[in-house]
Amino acid sequence: MKKRICILVSIVVIISVIGAINVICFKNVKEYNVKSYITEDIRKNCKDLYADLCLAYEYTPEVVTSYADNIVLATVISIDSMNPDEGLFGTTNGKILIQQNLKGNLQEGQVVQYLKNGGVMKMEDWEKNQPQASIDKRNYLRQQSNAKESDGYINICLSDDIEIHEGYTYLINLKKLDDRYEIVGLGQGLREVNINYTSRVSCNVLDTNTLKIKNNKTNEFESLQLYINTYINNNEKE
Numbered sequence: 001m002k003k004r005i006c007i008l009v010s011i012v013v014i015i016s017v018i019g020a021i022n023v024i025c026f027k028n029v030k031e032y033n034v035k036s037y038i039t040e041d042i043r044k045n046c047k048d049l050y051a052d053l054c055l056a057y058e059y060t061p062e063v064v065t066s067y068a069d070n071i072v073l074a075t076v077i078s079i080d081s082m083n084p085d086e087g088l089f090g091t092t093n094g095k096i097l098i099q100q101n102l103k104g105n106l107q108e109g110q111v112v113q114y115l116k117n118g119g120v121m122k123m124e125d126w127e128k129n130q131p132q133a134s135i136d137k138r139n140y141l142r143q144q145s146n147a148k149e150s151d152g153y154i155n156i157c158l159s160d161d162i163e164i165h166e167g168y169t170y171l172i173n174l175k176k177l178d179d180r181y182e183i184v185g186l187g188q189g190l191r192e193v194n195i196n197y198t199s200r201v202s203c204n205v206l207d208t209n210t211l212k213i214k215n216n217k218t219n220e221f222e223s224l225q226l227y228i229n230t231y232i233n234n235n236e237k238e
Contacts, residue, residue: 031202032097032111034167036079038120046120046153051089053159053186061231064185068173070104071232072096073193073208075169075201077111084125089156092119092164093180097201099169100208102232106174109203114174116164116183116190118156126154161186162216169195171213171224187216194221 065071074096084090098110106112157163164170164183173189174181183190192214195206208228212221 029202030109031200032077032095034077034199034201036094036166037081038079042120042153046155048155048157049126050157051118051159059160059185059188061188061227064173064188065103065231067175068103068184068189069176070106070174070181071102072098072104072106072172072174073100073102073169073206073211074098074172075195075198076164076166077201079119079164079166082119082121082125083115084121084129086115087117089118089158090121090126091115091117094164094166096172097203099203100206102171102228104174112174113180114172114183115177115180118158118161119163120153120155123152123154126156158186160188160216162190162192164190165197167197167199167201169193171227191216193224 077095077097079092079094081093082090083093093113093115095111096114098106098108098112100108155163170193171191172183173185175184194212194214208225211224213224213227214221
């Protein structure tokens with residue numbers, strides 16, 4: 001009888017310890033509210049500008065994965081700002097939460113700053129970096145039509161690239177630049193994972209065997225694990 005009581009007490013103690021550990025772990029999970037400087041009003045007053053790039057070589061998965069310092073599954077916490085004076089087309093800046101690292105030394109749960117070529121900026125900020133002849137012609141056309149496009153916004157979309165959205169999880173190829181990481185490879189370097197949007201971001205255990213990533217050319221979702229085996233694991237073996 002005493003043995004049974006001891007066993008029962010032991011089981012209760014174990015369950016209590018496990019419960020306490022779970023509570024502690026749950027409390028230690030940090031959450032981030034997603035945010036973006038691109039409001040609904042900006043979207044309504046924004047025009048798309050598609051820029052075709054003349055690349056020296058094609059961004060294939062093999063090229064992108066070999067060039068990237070880190071390849072991660074990460075959730076976008078924020079889209080903070082657009083720097084119109086950086087790069088040829090300006091850069092979008094924000095923060096991502098690393099969910100899982102597939103290549104490189106970034107840690108799960110780490111928050112890093114990213115930059116991405118293109119994005120949404122004020123029309124006047126974009127125009128000030130254009131040739132004077134183009135600015136004069138555009139102003140002339142506005143005067144003729146009484147248009148006020150200079151008060152609006154423009155979304156610079158690079159060829160074969162996709163727009164990044166807060167609250168979504170992506171397979172991302174990153175290149176270290178000082179204190180930030182550049183998203184490289186255009187549409188081959190940024191692929192959406194089939195995880196639902198969330199307004200509060202936290203680090204989660206992801207199963208690569210069940211997840212899929214979006215093909216930005218066909219818009220179909222494909223096996224993430226097959227992509228890892230084909231392009232990342234094979235690349236590291238070579």
